[in-house]
Amino acid sequence: MTEGTSDTTAAAVEEQPLDTQQEKQQQPPASAHPSEKSQGVVESKPEAKPGPPGGPGGPGGGKPFGPGMGPAVEYPKGLKLYSIIISLYLAGFLTALDRTIIVNAIPHITNEFNSIDDVGWYGSAYLLTFCAFQLLFGKIYSFYNPKWVFLTAVVIFEIGSAICGAAPNSTVLIVGRAIAGLGSSGIFGGSVIITFFTVPLHMRPIYSGIVSVIFAIASVTGPLIGGGFTENVTWRWCFYINLPIGVVTIMVLVLMLQMPPARKAGTPIREQFLQIDPLGNLCLIPGVVCLLLALQWGGATYAWNNGRIIALLVLAGVLLLAFVGIQIWLQEKATIPPRVIKQRSIAAGVAFTLMVTAAMMTFTYYLPIWFQAIKSASPVHSGVMMLPTVISSAIASLVAGFLIHRLGYYTPFMIGGSVLMSIGAGLLTTFTPHISEGKWIGYQIFWAVGCGMSMSSLPMHSFEAVLTYNLGMQQASLAAQAVLPRQDAPIGISLIFFAQSLGGSVFLSVDQAIYSNKLSANLGDIANLTDSGVTSIQDRVSPQDLPRFLNGYNGAVIDVFRVALAASCACVVASTLMEWKSVKAQKGGPGGAGGPGSGQPGMGPGKGPSTANGATTTKPKWDAGTQV
Template structure:
């Protein structure tokens, strides 16, 4: 036992096996949380491991956007215009619905083995897509890729937990999260370049060598203890039971029904169509049963209630849901605005969203550096909510003739907001949960972030279609319907009308996109509830390895002498 004293503070440091007592009143004592002792890899190995994790995460993020500019070429090859929606939906359905399942699997299986299996699945799906002889095979490959990608981002977080101490993770988390912003910008550019210079198939083949590097880095350098090591070995049946099969039977079909309703509603079928209503009804019933199963099974549930009802995890999931919704809406519809209103191609629109991407990455990394000193996520989340709301609010003022200074400046403001908050929710899960619970907690947050993006991308599409249809009906001289505009796409918009009617068409399209941006404003404002609700917990507790620190703020010396003349200093 060691004791340090000064006039105002007595600090007692003890190892976990030592009993520490103090004569001071208990109301002055605060026990800081302790982390178990962990031997982390050497710095050189950490650099290579993080490189592998960043490459894998970048591929997952890139796969969502790179296909956008390749779709016209794919539909020409396969004559499959009716399948266009499924090229993204097949990936989204498996990716979003399986994230939480992987979180549960990571909690009792070898994280390294599961992560490498996810990379293999993702690579296999990419190979199938690249070699697909017909549209149905391509869709199947996209579903396989989504199955693998569902476990990669949450797996990257889990491997990072075992690679870097907590107080150093904010910077690495920020760099990991910046891969999403980077992929959103370069995806369409890379897709367009590969499609025009080589073939659309290289949009999928490019994943193979990069994924192989990530696979080899993780295989040779990552060393992670298997959960439950030292305890009784689990049989196959016990492992299967721990995945909560009953919960999965309710959860997976329920989420698939919701996503299908969002993908098909308002486009393929009307919202009041019996098929869409049936999908939403099945979703509601299955999720209700899922909640009941989770409450009954408690700690053996797919999402243990004690984790998701934890104040900070619930608030972080709320924040992640609305942030994911806002970010995906803007990264999806800003390029459309540039293509439709300014008449640029996919490459040009990708270049014009660089201010958003650069700012997002810059402020994300800056936040990671600042958190090395502050340790708290809550203030950055609050700042994120304010800047996101301001940025999207200013974006709603865009017109057909908005000058570059404004569309660049407003993107910078919004990008700063996303950068401050993007990686805070997963980091909070690592801060407030034990290592055994981090896989489930982090996966829940990743799931809600993905779900928010999936829901509000569809909401944005319906808002755009409805308002565009309303505007076009008010301009019969154009002779156009919303379906005519949607079928030809944003890049070909100017070919639909004569030059004398172009200004009116652009005004109608801009007005519809502004309505989408207004939805994004409300979504961004909703994040403030989560930001204001998280606990102010510090990542700096990660510095206190293998020991507990009892800090006693004692009364001033003269006051102690008067009230406790016989007390001994410990």
Template sequence: MGTPNTPPTTASNSIDQASPTKSAATLSIRHVSGESTPPPTGPSRLHTNDQTSQNAAITTPHDTQWLTGTPLAIISSLIATAVFLMMLDASIISTAIPRITDTFHSLPDIGWYASIYQLSSAVLQPLSGRIYQRFPNKPSFLTFLFLFELGSLICGAASSSAMLIAGRAVAGMGSAGLVTGGLTIIAASAPLHKRAALVGVIMGVGQMGLAIGPLLGGVLTSYVSWRWCFYVNLPVGGLLVLGLGLASVPEQCPKPSARRVWRSLQSELDLPGLALLAPAAVQLLLALEWGGSRYSWGSVTVVGLFCGSAVAAWFWFLWNWFRGDAALMPVSLMRVRAVWTGAITHCLIMTGVFCASFFLPIYFQAVKGVTPMMSGVCVLASVLSQLVALPLAGRMVELTGYVIPFALFSAIAGAVSNGLYSTLSPATSTAQWIGYQVLNGFGRGVGMPMAVLAVQAALPPHDLAMGNAIIMFVQTLGTAITLAASDAIFEGSLEAELPLRAPRVNAAAVLAAGATHFREIVAESDLPGVVAAYAASVDRVFYLAAGASVVAAFSCLGLEWVDMREKERLSAGDDVPLEEYEG
């Protein structure tokens, strides 16, 4: 796979404690070529129960070998492909669900096909960070990839609705560690100032999978079989396993022996914490999934789920606080400003991404009257502009060294473009909706990598996996909440608008027919009113997305002004104050 090169001095840090002119209060990091000692951490920054390992990680130089050239390109391509498959699997099922329900006569199970994937993925996100923190990157990533592929195989071969749901759960468990693991491996493969472009490309390729999933699902379902929506992951996954098996996957920091971790697995991974967090997340997501659809928001079931989630979350919070830095989500990490503001910012930016991905196709199908397949073509303007912006944003970070200006630009562009989306109507011209998408896609492409880069700049190597996992957990849970809110806004608005704009139609029948079939049951004279009701309801969803972008404009200011440029970290003799490093 090629011989990696010795890292530049950007990542080569050693603790300068020898100078008699420096007191403990002014402890600083000096950058010395050829060495890479983890930054000053102490017990509050290294989260392990093995004090010997802590001391070794603090005092023993670790010779990191950055990947360059072909090896780096290969690792990045493999990770990007894995993330693409994961995002594709999350959205491809949307156009296959009608045929699946025909096969299994399982209309009541529709909600489970999508939600169980999100549930299992969200619950295991924090655990995936602990796993990458304790175990080697390659076997950990391959294990999660194997689970994802196994879930896809179960879904493709499903002989019942229950078997399909179980397969989706297994695939979701595997997906929990793919993004976290991919970001962790990239952090171990390239110095900080070169990660921006790599992270941007990986996220962009992943979002492309989310965007083309419904289009590919429609093609496979129409011309082959819905089962190939899942089987398509198998040959690509097999090539990924082969490629990763042959590749040299670096580590972000020294790790304890697997035998030592297995001996105290319950404590090392904080399995009791997972047992408390999982019910809280599952009950919350179920309440959001079922509220307003299967049950009313005021029903005993939904209220009970909300209450149960709150109680479980409270007990988890107490346990997490008691465990401190040995907890599932270490307390000291949650106190780092770049971590919690980064998680919030990334979640808010991704809220706009998911709103556009789910509701723009509804606009094109219901208002413009295109087919589901063509609606996938109509959103390509957003996808392509995002793909252009992601590597460009990474290059700009390399040149300027800072993430806050680009995160702020992304938030402002998101607020403006989502505001423009909220004006979509039956009369909106092609040039207008393409322009709106270009602005939105370019803005979110610029902003998506920024929170991840800020967290990686703020944390020592030992904590990178956990920092990545926290971002992914908050994003998964947060976007699930906002999508449920978006769905409630859309359905509530449609129920209110139909009697006003098309009083002669049967509103319940229109709602049951869905965005692609209501034209078959609505009279020609009533069609403009129904179309206008759909347009107004889609518009109101983007009020939420625009509001999220406005909040992101404020939260991104907490990402810290850390200069990532190589030349700043190569300045011979320059000492970076510990307070500046930790923020």
């Protein structure tokens, strides 16, 4: 291509560099085969020199915007850039905070609504929609302007938060949580995509590091903030806090953020609709809902042999089996291509993520209930009593991440972490009403260190690695990047993310069923205790019934903890099935794809995989339009 080539042609050809000097560096030799020219293949020469930063061939080379998402546009700078990034961070902070801020508020919510039987729904309703719609949002982002899709997701999240804050009863609160989860599913992926468009490649590790700090802060402070609001103002401010911050985010992005044109231009509406796998989603979403309803109602609202429960379980099985059949039928057009899930480490990683999330969410939701019901702790105090878990997990994650960075292997930490998790979970099941302070602190630390090791990550240097942190299940995400071809990495990572969300929603429903059934069996004849809230429950117990109450309530929570123990033990099995792959093997040298002198877009210096013959392609095998 010469300098006189039209702008239209230049924009249409993704492989073309951004200026004439870079074009000359990237053009194939005259003797190249025509098919090689059309594929953008260049011959790597020993004397290849790095190009300028941010350009093809330079450190972090590649076009300033993801291929396949529109023409190149200048990166925002200065105040504009910082305003956009801070707004994205705020949106991400709110969605991360929303998962933990309600934990210490739940006992007071049950007091106000007399809704102990709905405890599991306050978490699983959010996670259900968050899980069910994230793959769909990934498809939508590939066809429409990410700015407006992201803003739509933020608005949905705000509407859900407003409904939760103003909820007059437990049912409305659950509906609001489901709407907030729907918005959150679009915020996570959207923030990654917008960062991809606004931050130069060589600067992304810095901003990614800030993301990790923000998510850590949200995880640690969420229960404390929720407890503070609940005790000093009202639990409703756990949701109202999202509204002013969300409005600021929307205003800044509307005024400051500029995005390239959407890819939907020229794509028929019918084709867009078919590419989001409508049949698969029509089976997956109601199938998961039926399963959760059966688990929530079974043994509590209705007997397990009730026709409603049987019908829900049968319908869930049929719909989920139909979803699997549709994925096999569609193959490459499926939401989950079968060849990806057949990969050994991906299958094991999905199982590992499902189980570690189940254990984590179980303890996150039911430890505060135990502290407030058995130890009569206030919401703030129960948050403080949870600090051994959150702090130990964060420290263990950072230490394990550093060791993985130095050693290269993540599988040993998955195995070791899951073993520690299992031992710690076993210790937590020994809780008694009169357990000493040293034991309940030490047992939390033991379990949390194992959990943190299992969730650790490497420093983030690429688009996929940014996703890796947001996914939360770090080790399994590293496996997805290490064992899959680059074009399949986003699919593998999205599977891990999906398993994370599904594990939380399904197992919180299982926990709720066990909790409600055990409470009814142990305390059903003591002044209708199962119809009261958690924090006020001891007030309704006579002195002569108090010992039986404490033992019965403790037994119900311990039975739930045994679910987390089983999930932790399952993590041990899943971790041993992982392949031993070194993430250090993913780094290429100078002249290799992603190294200085290469034309591999979207990679920092030395971060791309080397090829046997030194040939590289200027067009990556995946783009920002791939589902994330």
